[in-house]
Structure formats: structure tokens, C-alpha cells
């Protein structure tokens with residue numbers, strides 16, 4: 001099923017060393033291509049070696065290295081956490097432990113436990129999800145709200161686009177509600193998206209707002225990340241305001 005294709009004469013060039021996956025009866029061409037890409041992706045191997053649950057872990061790690069997102073003792077909310085790579089990176093960077101958990105993750109998919117991380121199995125767009133996340137944080141505010149969420153695509157581009165923008169807007173509204181002054185919001189967006197209103201809103205509430213495309217984010221993917229740093233705080237008395245410890 002899996003071939004290490006060799007060139008003529010037995011000399012292995014980098015191109016020749018690419019692992020090729022033969023199509024199999026019953027497997028879709030797209031699945032074969034996905035498998036081939038996984039097997040040839042250096043980040044997949046790196047993730048396995050480092051004990052990360054996903055190659056996505058490197059995206060937040062690279063963004064942290066470049067933009068200095070995490071510090072010890074920070075509280076972090078991870079939206080769309082499964083299988084858990086971002087939470088693993090956040091737990092290590094903040095020094096979160098089971099005795100003093102600083103990370104709360106949410107996903108509608110089931111996840112294996114992660115040391116130092118409180119996990120909620122829930123759809124973030126459910127009405128009671130924000131309250132449950134705040135309760136899981138012990139009523140405390142967060143220093144970082146990060147979202148790697150994306151709905152599964154329907155194949156209908158305008159619909160997919162609207163759904164993605166809506167998801168980011170809900171995540172941003174949640175961030176404004178729970179972030180501590182100086183806090184950070186990180187969210188997956190898709191290039192070419194019309195998130196102008198969202199950007200405008202974030203620029204009012206954060207000192208700096210910019211896009212990032214970490215090296216581990218595939219070049220052929222429209223995926224990018226929006227980073228907003230230096231939350232200015234809100235003056236509005238929205239539900240939940242005043243209920244936090246800091």
C-alpha cells in the first residue's frame with residue numbers, strides 16, 4: 001500500500017524519497033492524497049517525536065516564538081481544542097498543572113485528558129457554552145483566548161464563508177467578555193475572507209491587530225491567523241461583567 005519510490009540506479013534523490021501511496025479499492029482519491037501528504041509532512045513526524053497530538057501544535061508554538069504570546073501563570077481558553085496540540089503547548093508555556101490548571105479547552109469532539117487542562121465536550125456556539133467556560137475558569141478572566149475552530153466545509157463556498165466568519169465573530173465577542181486588560185485574542189481566519197467589520201471592531205479594542213501565517217501552516221491553504229494584542233478592556237456593563245476575580 002505504501003511505497004518508498006526509488007529512482008533508477010538506486011540513487012535516492014529527495015524527490016525519489018517521497019512516500020507514494022497506491023490507491024486502494026474503496027478508498028477515495030482525496031483520502032489517498034491526504035494520506036500521502038500526511039506521510040510526507042515533516043511536521044507530522046516532528047509532532048509525533050515531540051509528543052504533540054497534532055501538527056497544529058507547531059502553529060501556535062511558532063506564533064508564540066515570534067509574537068511572544070504566552071507567559072508563566074497566564075490563563076488560556078482554547079476554542080476548538082481537539083485533539084489537543086494547542087492546549088499541550090499552552091499548558092507547557094504557562095506552567096499549568098492538574099493542581100493549578102490554567103487552561104480550559106472546548107470542542108464538540110471527545111478528547112483524551114491533557115495534564116493541566118480542563119476540557120469541556122461541547123459546541124462553543126451553544127448558548128450556555130460561555131457560562132460553562134467561565135465556570136471552568138473558576139470565574140476568573142483569561143489572558144489569552146485562542147481559536148483554531150473551523151466548521152467542516154459544505155462545499156458551497158458562500159455558505160462556508162459565512163459560517164466561518166460567524167464562528168470567528170462569536171469567538172471575538174467571547175474574548176471581549178472574558179479577557180483581562182492587556183489580553184490576547186488569536187483566531188484562525190481564511191485569507192480572502194471579508195472579515196473587515198471584525199477587524200475594525202478588534203482594532204478598537206486592542207492596541208495591535210495583525211495577521212500571521214506561521215511556517216507550519218501549509219502554503220497552499222487559505223488559512224491564516226488573526227492576532228490581537230493588548231486588550232484595552234471594555235466599559236460596557238455586559239452580562240458577566242463584574243463577576244470576575246480579576
Ligand SMILES: C[S@@+](CC[C@H](N)C(=O)[O-])C[C@H]1O[C@@H](n2cnc3c(N)ncnc32)[C@H](O)[C@@H]1O
Nearest residue numbers: 054056080082083084085086107108123124148
Ligand atoms: C483544526 S482543529 C483544532 C486543532 C487543535 N488546535 C490542535 O492543536 O489539536 C479544529 C477543531 O475545531 C472544532 N470545532 C469546530 N467548530 C466547533 C464548535 N462550534 N464548537 C467546538 N469545537 C468546534 C473541531 O471539532 C476541531 O476539533
